[in-house]
Each structure stands twice: as C-alpha cells, then as structure tokens.
Amino acid sequence: MAYDFDTLVDRDPAIRGTGKYRIMKDSKGNKPPKGIVPFSVADMEFKTAPEIIEAIKAEADFGVFGYHRLTDGFRQACCDWMKRRHDWQISPEWIIPFEQVVPALYNAVYAFTEPGDGIIVQKPAYHHFFHVTQHCGRTVVENPLKLVDGKYYFDFDDLREKAKSAKMLMLCSPYNPVGRVWTEEELKELGDICIENGVLVIADEIHHDLIQKPFVHKVFASLGEKYAKNCIVTTSLSKTFNLAGLCFASIIIPDPELRNRFTKQMNVLGFLHINRLGVVAAEAAYKKGDAWLDELIEYVKGNYEFFKTFMAEKFPKVKVYDMEGTYLAWFDMGPLGLGPKELDTFLTDDAMLYLDPDTAFGVKGECFQRINLACPRKLLSDALDRLYAAAKAKGLA
Numbered sequence: 001m002a003y004d005f006d007t008l009v010d011r012d013p014a015i016r017g018t019g020k021y022r023i024m025k026d027s028k029g030n031k032p033p034k035g036i037v038p039f040s041v042a043d044m045e046f047k048t049a050p051e052i053i054e055a056i057k058a059e060a061d062f063g064v065f066g067y068h069r070l071t072d073g074f075r076q077a078c079c080d081w082m083k084r085r086h087d088w089q090i091s092p093e094w095i096i097p098f099e100q101v102v103p104a105l106y107n108a109v110y111a112f113t114e115p116g117d118g119i120i121v122q123k124p125a126y127h128h129f130f131h132v133t134q135h136c137g138r139t140v141v142e143n144p145l146k147l148v149d150g151k152y153y154f155d156f157d158d159l160r161e162k163a164k165s166a167k168m169l170m171l172c173s174p175y176n177p178v179g180r181v182w183t184e185e186e187l188k189e190l191g192d193i194c195i196e197n198g199v200l201v202i203a204d205e206i207h208h209d210l211i212q213k214p215f216v217h218k219v220f221a222s223l224g225e226k227y228a229k230n231c232i233v234t235t236s237l238s239k240t241f242n243l244a245g246l247c248f249a250s251i252i253i254p255d256p257e258l259r260n261r262f263t264k265q266m267n268v269l270g271f272l273h274i275n276r277l278g279v280v281a282a283e284a285a286y287k288k289g290d291a292w293l294d295e296l297i298e299y300v301k302g303n304y305e306f307f308k309t310f311m312a313e314k315f316p317k318v319k320v321y322d323m324e325g326t327y328l329a330w331f332d333m334g335p336l337g338l339g340p341k342e343l344d345t346f347l348t349d350d351a352m353l354y355l356d357p358d359t360a361f362g363v364k365g366e367c368f369q370r371i372n373l374a375c376p377r378k379l380l381s382d383a384l385d386r387l388y389a390a391a392k393a394k395g396l397a
C-alpha cells in the first residue's frame with residue numbers, strides 16, 4: 001500500500017478534545033486507562049489523506065479566514081467526483097453547502113413537514129433520525145428492517161401501510177448500522193411507495209463512498225427523474241476522509257422547488273455560513289483523494305475479515321453480519337447469554353471494549369452491537385484479545 005494505515009495516532013482527549021474518547025465510561029462511571037481506544041462513534045483512527053493535509057496547510061499559510069462562499073472550483077470537483085465514482089451527473093447549482101449533515105436533517109424536517117407529521121424511520125437506525133424527528137415535534141413512524149436468513153431487508157408490506165400516515169422518510173444508504181448496500185431494485189420499490197403516498201425521501205448518503213466490492217451503491221437521486229424530483233441527498237466527506245471536525249457537508253437537491261424551500265428554511269434557521277477549511281479539505285479530497293480512498297476501503301475490508309475470522313474462531317455462536325458498505329460491522333452477541341445491561345457492563349468493565357450502548361440504534365433490549373473498524377489492525381487485534389481473555393475469565397468463551 002502506498003498510504004499508511006498502520007501507524008497509531010495518539011488522540012489524547014485531554015490535549016485534542018477527541019469527542020469519542022471523552023465519552024468512554026464503564027458501568028461505575030470510571031474512565032479506562034490511557035491507551036484504550038473506543039470502537040464506537042463513526043470517525044476513524046487514521047490521519048486523513050496527505051493530499052488533504054497539504055491543502056489545509058496551504059490554506060493556513062494564506063492566513064485570512066474570513067467568511068466563505070462555495071467556489072466554482074469546489075462545485076466542479078464535487079460534480080466530477082459524483083460522475084466518476086457514482087455515475088451520477090449533477091449540476092453545480094444543485095449543491096447546497098451546509099455545516100454538517102445532522103443540522104441539514106433538521107432544516108429539511110422544518111422545510112418540508114409540519115408539527116405532528118409522521119416521519120418514517122427504519123430500525124435499527126442512526127440515532128439522530130429519531131432525535132431530529134422528536135426534537136422538531138414530528139412523529140416517528142417506525143418501519144423496522146426485516147431480518148431474513150441472516151440478512152437485512154426493507155419491509156415493504158409494512159412500509160406500504162406506514163407511508164399512508166407519513167410525510168417524509170429518512171433513508172440511510174448505505175445503511176448505518178447494519179452495513180447493507182441497497183440494490184437498485186430495492187431503492188426503486190421504496191421510492192415508488194414514497195411517491196405514491198406523497199412521502200419525501202431524505203436520502204442520507206454520508207457513507208456512500210465506503211462501498212465494498214462487489215457491491216455497487218446507487219445514489220437515490222440517480223434512479224431516474226421521478227425519484228430525483230422526490231428527494232434530497234445529504235452527502236459529506238466527513239466519513240470518507242475523516243473530516244468530521246471540519247464541519248462541512250454538501251446537500252444535493254436536483255429539484256428546483258425543493259431546493260428553493262430548503263434554502264429559504266436555512267435563512268429562517270440562520271444556517272448562513274460554512275467552514276472555510278472544511279471546503280478546502282473537501283475540494284482537495286474530491287480532486288486528489290481517489291487513490292487514498294481505494295486503499296482505505298481495502299484496509300477496512302482486511303479489518304472486517306480479521307474481525308469475522310476472530311469471532312468465528314473464538315465466539316462461534318456470535319453472528320457477524322456482512323459489511324457491504326460503511327466501516328461499521330454489525331453483530332449479535334445475544335448467544336453469549338447475557339442480557340443487554342449485563343453485556344454492556346461486561347464489554348466496558350471486563351473487556352474494556354467501548355462500543356455504543358444498546359439504546360443507540362433504537363433496539364433497546366437486544367444484544368446487537370456495532371464495531372467501528374476504521375483503525376490500525378493492531379488496535380483491533382489488541383481489543384479482540386482483551387475481549388476473548390475477559391470472556392474466558394467469565395466462562396463465556
């Protein structure tokens with residue numbers, strides 16, 4: 001590999017303020033010893049691509065950090081990326097700069113729904129889909145995914161019913177947390193049900209650059225004109241290149257009327273400015289990031305295979321689901337025989353393995369877990385060794 005994904009980066013929270021490290025606590029509220037790395041929140045333990053670091057340094061040397069407007073250079077680089085990597089032809093004016101994806105979800109909910117309206121959230125879900133809906137005073141309409149022969153699918157029969165009482169659907173594509181890359185047929189069927197019922201699709205595609213071969217991601221708006229007219233697509237390079245702290249996202253809306261309503265709402269809510277360094281980083285990534293990203297995807301695949309093999313050998317009853325996209329693997333520790341609370345305590349207190357709590361994805365009461373595999377392999381193997389040793393000591397392995 002030309003790029004280095006093996007070096008451990010010390011993200012000491014006391015010095016760097018690293019968010020996901022700061023929230024690590026065991027069941028008694030104690031912090032783990034130094035050196036323990038969390039496998040929870042979706043950012044990576046890798047430095048971003050050197051090409052991006054260079055661009056940020058050059059901008060820092062420029063030294064003026066005044067208000068920023070999106071440049072034509074950025075817009076073109078984004079269009080080229082979407083065509084090159086997603087076979088999606090977009091126009092520069094479709095891109096609306098935003099500080100992050102989650103605030104853009106709030107903006108969309110306020111722009112396109114009224115208090116009390118139903119918003120379809122598919123479960124298990126990225127937790128902010130629930131929060132955004134509830135905080136805006138809208139109603140969560142649950143449409144859980146179906147688990148059939150060890151694979152997750154949309155439940156279309158349920159969706160047909162639920163869509164009758166909803167105005168919007170939050171689609172996660174590819175799917176955090178279960179790792180599915182939806183097929184074109186699946187997306188079209190979902191899109192058709194939404195169109196028939198007047199349900200607007202918010203296609204959160206923040207993970208859409210992170211696709212494992214042979215799976216192919218289809219951007220929702222590229223399914224055809226009628227789908228493009230009934231969606232907004234939220235994208236960002238924050239997952240792809242580990243840029244979340246630079247707070248910049250691109251919301252892409254092909255339909256002029258939807259775009260207009262969305263941007264008007266931004267003025268109402270005061271979403272007026274973007275982070276200059278975020279745009280600089282994203283433009284460099286769109287122009288020069290392909291090679292780094294291709295290697296990252298390979299490396300993460302290696303981590304997934306390592307994880308899956310380890311679990312099959314040491315915890316044969318634990319089900320590890322296929323990770324078709326994202327860098328987040330989904331697995332079921334129910335067969336270990338612990339309840340959800342006991343399992344969380346065992347993971348943090350005994351194994352010092354910090355994942356997300358069982359409530360994070362709206363599947364309270366179950367023992368599904370998500371592990372973030374975007375880290376040097378040594379960190380993963382040390383964490384898994386700790387898990388196995390702790391399980392043996394408790395008679396669980």
Ligand SMILES: Cc1ncc(COP(=O)(O)O)c(C=O)c1O
Nearest residue numbers: 042100101102126176204206236
């Ligand atoms: C599906 C999904 N949407 C949005 C986000 C967060 O995006 P942002 O940090 O741009 O708000 C995440 C982060 O994990 C995510 O998984």
